[in-house]
Amino acid sequence: MASVTLKDVAKVAGVSYATVSRAVSGSPEISEDTRRRILKLCKEMGYTPNSIARSMVKRCTNILGLIVPSLNNPFMSELTADLEIYARNRGYNLMVCNSSYDHDLELEVFSLLIGRQVDGVIMIPVGHEPYESLSALTGQVPTVFISENMQNYPENYVSVDNYRGMQIATEYLYSLGHREILYFGARSDSKTHELRLDGYLSSCKKLGLEPHVLRSSYSRSSREVGYTLASDYFSRPHSETAILCAADMLAIGVKQAAYEAGIRIPKDISLMGFDNISFSALPEIDLTTINQPTQQMATSAVDMLLDHIRNPEAAHGQLILPPALIERRSCRPIKS
Amino acid sequence: MASVTLKDVAKVAGVSYATVSRAVSGSPEISEDTRRRILKLCKEMGYTPNSIARSMVKRCTNILGLIVPSLNNPFMSELTADLEIYARNRGYNLMVCNSSYDHDLELEVFSLLIGRQVDGVIMIPVGHEPYESLSALTGQVPTVFISENMQNYPENYVSVDNYRGMQIATEYLYSLGHREILYFGARSDSKTHELRLDGYLSSCKKLGLEPHVLRSSYSRSSREVGYTLASDYFSRPHSETAILCAADMLAIGVKQAAYEAGIRIPKDISLMGFDNISFSALPEIDLTTINQPTQQMATSAVDMLLDHIRNPEAAHGQLILPPALIERRSCRPIKS
DNA sequence: TAAAATAACTTAAACGTTTACAGTGTTGTT
DNA sequence: AACAACACTGTAAACGTTTAAGTTATTTTA
Numbered sequence: 085m086a087s088v089t090l091k092d093v094a095k096v097a098g099v100s101y102a103t104v105s106r107a108v109s110g111s112p113e114i115s116e117d118t119r120r121r122i123l124k125l126c127k128e129m130g131y132t133p134n135s136i137a138r139s140m141v142k143r144c145t146n147i148l149g150l151i152v153p154s155l156n157n158p159f160m161s162e163l164t165a166d167l168e169i170y171a172r173n174r175g176y177n178l179m180v181c182n183s184s185y186d187h188d189l190e191l192e193v194f195s196l197l198i199g200r201q202v203d204g205v206i207m208i209p210v211g212h213e214p215y216e217s218l219s220a221l222t223g224q225v226p227t228v229f230i231s232e233n234m235q236n237y238p239e240n241y242v243s244v245d246n247y248r249g250m251q252i253a254t255e256y257l258y259s260l261g262h263r264e265i266l267y268f269g270a271r272s273d274s275k276t277h278e279l280r281l282d283g284y285l286s287s288c289k290k291l292g293l294e295p296h297v298l299r300s301s302y303s304r305s306s307r308e309v310g311y312t313l314a315s316d317y318f319s320r321p322h323s324e325t326a327i328l329c330a331a332d333m334l335a336i337g338v339k340q341a342a343y344e345a346g347i348r349i350p351k352d353i354s355l356m357g358f359d360n361i362s363f364s365a366l367p368e369i370d371l372t373t374i375n376q377p378t379q380q381m382a383t384s385a386v387d388m389l390l391d392h393i394r395n396p397e398a399a400h401g402q403l404i405l406p407p408a409l410i411e412r413r414s415c416r417p418i419k420s
Numbered sequence: 421m422a423s424v425t426l427k428d429v430a431k432v433a434g435v436s437y438a439t440v441s442r443a444v445s446g447s448p449e450i451s452e453d454t455r456r457r458i459l460k461l462c463k464e465m466g467y468t469p470n471s472i473a474r475s476m477v478k479r480c481t482n483i484l485g486l487i488v489p490s491l492n493n494p495f496m497s498e499l500t501a502d503l504e505i506y507a508r509n510r511g512y513n514l515m516v517c518n519s520s521y522d523h524d525l526e527l528e529v530f531s532l533l534i535g536r537q538v539d540g541v542i543m544i545p546v547g548h549e550p551y552e553s554l555s556a557l558t559g560q561v562p563t564v565f566i567s568e569n570m571q572n573y574p575e576n577y578v579s580v581d582n583y584r585g586m587q588i589a590t591e592y593l594y595s596l597g598h599r600e601i602l603y604f605g606a607r608s609d610s611k612t613h614e615l616r617l618d619g620y621l622s623s624c625k626k627l628g629l630e631p632h633v634l635r636s637s638y639s640r641s642s643r644e645v646g647y648t649l650a651s652d653y654f655s656r657p658h659s660e661t662a663i664l665c666a667a668d669m670l671a672i673g674v675k676q677a678a679y680e681a682g683i684r685i686p687k688d689i690s691l692m693g694f695d696n697i698s699f700s701a702l703p704e705i706d707l708t709t710i711n712q713p714t715q716q717m718a719t720s721a722v723d724m725l726l727d728h729i730r731n732p733e734a735a736h737g738q739l740i741l742p743p744a745l746i747e748r749r750s751c752r753p754i755k756s
Numbered sequence: 757t758a759a760a761a762t763a764a765c766t767t768a769a770a771c772g773t774t775t776a777c778a779g780t781g782t783t784g785t786t
Numbered sequence: 787a788a789c790a791a792c793a794c795t796g797t798a799a800a801c802g803t804t805t806a807a808g809t810t811a812t813t814t815t816a
Contacts, residue, residue, distance in 0.1 A: 087560070089802055100766045105804060115764060136481065136537045137802035139472050140771045147515070154501065156698065161497035165490065168518050172529075177536065179483070180516045182504050193508075200513065201472045224423070307702075336702065343703045362492065366643075366672065367679040368704035425772060436796045441774060451794060473772035476801045761814065770804085779796075785789085 088131045097125050108133060139201065148176045148389065149197030149205040149225075153185045153304065157333055158361040159378070160208065163230070166382035167206060174390060176203070185210050185304040194221045204389040209233045211273035211303060226392040228385050232404075233275040240392060242384045242403040246276050246358075249374040249407030250283030250328070253356055256372075256409055257326045258291050261418035262354060265293065266324040269300045269313060269334040277305075280330055280358065296324055305330060310337020318345040325353060325418055332357035332364050335371055335414075354415035364412070372415045375408040424467045433461050444469060475537065484512050484725065485533030485541040485561075489521045489640065493669055494697040495714070496544065499566070502718035503542060510726060512539070521546050521640045530557045540725045545569045547609035547639060562728040564721050568740075569611040576728060578720045578739040582612050585710040585743030586619030586664070589692055592708075592745055593662045594627050597754035598690060601629065602660040605636045605649060605670040613641075616666055616694065632660055641666060646673020654681040661689060661754055668693035668700050671707055671750075690751035700748070708751045711744040 090108075094101035099118065106114045107122035108131075125131075139145040148171055155161045168178045179202060183190040190210055197205055204226040212233050221227075222239060229241035257265050267284045271277040281297065288295040298317060302309045310333060318341055329335040335357035342349055349355045357364060360375040388401050426444075430437035435454065442450045443458035444467075461467075475481040484507055491497045504514045515538060519526035526546055533541055540562040548569050557563075558575060565577040593601050603620045607613040617633065624631040634653060638645045646669060654677055665671040671693035678685055685691050693700060693709035700707040724737050 091802080101803085102767080102805080103765060105802095106765090109804080111805095113764070118764080132531070132535045134537060134802050135535050136472055136475050137771090138804075140476055140773095140802075141804045143771070145472065155491070155497045155504075156494070156501060158492070158494065158497075161491045161494075161500075164497075164516075165492060165518050168491075168516060169520070172517065177515050177517070177532070179513050180500075180504060181508065181513070182501050184505065195468070196513070199468050199471050201470060340703050363699055366704075367676050368702075427772080437773085438775080438797080439795060441772095442795090445774080447775095449794065454794085470772050473801090474774075476772075476803090477774045479801070757816100759815085761812100763812075764810090766809070767807085769806085772801105774800085776799090777797085780794085781792100782794095783790105783792075785791090786787100 087134070088129050089134065090131075093122065093126055093129055093131050096129065097122050144203050144393075145201050146176050147200070147202045148178055148386075149194075149200070149202040149207075150178050150180045151183050151190060151193055151197070151205065151207040151209075152180070153183050153190075153208060153210050154306075155182060157306070158363055159332070159359045159376070162362065163208070163378050163382055166379050167386060170383050170386050174386060176386075176390075183210055187211070187213070191217055191221065198224050204228070204393050206230065206385050206389060211271070212275045212278075226389060226396060228389040228392070230381060230385050231274075231276050232279055235275055235279075235402075238400050240388050240400050240402070242381050242388060242405065243276070244376040244381070244407050245404045246279040246407075247283040247286075249358060250280045251287045252407060252409050253328055253358065253374050254284050254287035254293075255291070256411075257328060257354065257356065257415065258287070258293070260326075260354070260415055262326040263293060263418075264296060264324040265326045265328055266317075266322070267295065267297045267330070268317075268327045268338065269305055269310060269330040270297055271300050271303065271305065271330065273303055277330055284328065300330075300334075305334050307333050307337040307340070310334035311341050312337070314338040314341035315345070318342065318347060326356065326415065327353060328356045330358060332359040332361045332371060332373055335373070336363070336369060339369065339371075350414050350416040354418075356415060360410050364410075370412045370414055372412045373410050375410050377405050377408075380405055423470070424465050425470070426467075429458065429462055429465055429467050432465065433458055480539050480729075481537050482512050483536070483538045484514055484722075485530075485536070485538040486514050486516045487519050487526060487529055487533070487541065487543040487545075488516070489519050489526075489544060489546050490642075491518060493642070494699055495668070495695045495712070498698065499544070499714050499718055502715050503722060506719050507722050510722060512722075512726075519546055523547070523549070527553055527557065534560050540564070540729050542566065542721050542725060547607070548611045548614075562725060562732060564725040564728070566717060566721050567610075567612050568615055571611050571615075571738075574736050576724050576736045576738070578717050578724060578741065579612070580712040580717070580743050581740045582615040582743075583619040583622075585694060585712075586616045587623045588743060588745050589664055589694065589710050590620050590623035590629075591627070592747075593664060593690065593692065593751065594623070594629070596662075596690070596751055598662040599629060599754075600632060600660040601662045601664055602632045602634055602653075602658070603666070604634050604653075604663045604674065605641055605646065605666040606633055607636050607639065607641065607666065609639055613666055620664065636666075636670075641670050643669050643673040643676070646670035647677050648673070650674040650677035651681070654678065654683060662692065662751065663689060664692045666694060668695040668697045668707060668709055671709070672699070672705060675705065675707075675750075686750050686752040690754075692751060696746050700746075706748045706750055708748045709746050711746050713741050713744075716741055 357373040517529040696711035
């Protein structure tokens, strides 16, 4: 597996290895004749540039780090796929790390990526980070967050407008006639979730509804968490006609619990999510939800990061993308 | 963002930078006193070893490449998560590339990863690869495939026993009384699929059933493909009492088509999948299927790859893991 | 036609580590 | 007391590139 280097090619070509380097890297200060000759030779000899050595001298690796809390959540894995494809098209590879919804691990892999000399980091934070521990890291490498968790920090981030999204959701349920809407699965360790909750609360206020909030003490919004919380909820008396979930995965868990409790959706109770993961479109799930423009979030995050790598002195950018209502059949109108 | 190097630490500590290197890398030939003193200084000065430079001289990067056809498929994304976590625990980071079910792109990113000097590659191939194009690449870097597509090639691979898995599935449906079983979504460009189909065919022969095979001309087994094929199937006369799908995602697409065609599962027709993706456990999907032991596949693939990196002369390893029936409620018994 | 500019190439230093080898001082052995 | 053995530390080369500076040959300019 010993690979052929510039020197090997240079020896055969009878030129200095600087010349080979110039031929390969497309420098202008070389004649077309020799370039062609050398490039042909490179191909014959099976020369592949060693990007490690190149990184060494160029002081950049063309590698981006990506930190995600999970890949089992389709929202995250679809976002990851979009990020990887777009970054690759822009000449960067992705080093992916799973933080497993663990704050400490998140910081640990961040350090690890810095040691790896990545040119930048894209992070979907687990929750609301204490700024001190994080800024020590973001100070070392250009970073873009996908989340509003960094809202009040001087950091780059892209996000959907979570606040507005939940307003849209609440208003939609109201327009169907729902007056008692349960906000399901509020996490207090995440700015994103805080904003979603605030969106709901503000709409309640505006529409004259009394807020009903079911909080979650878990640090992730998985199907299992939704199932657990909802099983408990359904086992006790409740008056709400609609459940507005903080995330689609929660709603899927709620659906499962509802099914087991003999509660039909949307006949007995309406259900809404947030994220619009691909599975929500299945006829068996058929979940009305709020769309996050994942593809646009991915491209924007990469663009923002590359801009910041090129110009580290630039001001931090915040990009808030518009959410959209995706109407399916998990909600039904109420006659009051 | 200029980082502090060995030299900087050495200057402050008043020692040669070889000594610092030894302190950091845990070499035995250094006194405990100086080690402690230097390590403390490193921490104070915020020294992070440059793994690029280390890779340069050590001739290994501790990076593994991973090539997956897609991350939108939960089977792949869960596998990816397991691979990443396990590899990281063994000291390796993962560079993930999406081949988007594209044969040419698959080879392209493989070359790219080789240029990146990854120590090894794990690949979930799109389908049955022509050996010539691939061996030129696998000859350059230790590689492990997760798939039986490489069965007759001298390559490392781990896989579930696809043949046996489909036998189990067919026998199960037979035991429920099904005598006309449609094998759905057979791909001819994949050894894995070929083995699954062969498993079905062998069971048919053994049980005295006439095989019914619906072939797919698509190179991926997605929900969309399942939906498209099934919509067509349901629109025409059919006599089968059970559909055995080549993959869970196909079955989910079939379910959607059945729903739209007014066909109830399992009342009107039984449905089975293969893979046991997490969504198949949802009560709304509730798909009887064959389990692939993803976690074990992930750890075995990493172990196999690291073994092969350490000992490149070792014989190629093939690991076939046992499948298991996961009984849910998408199949019902038939009275004949 | 001589000087200046340009083109094409070579030389050598640099990037930040690791490590073989050499050097120094201390301890142990006889 | 002399020498070997040992523990520690320093020196310098190496890894495979890029690129500034230097060299030579050729072309342009006045």
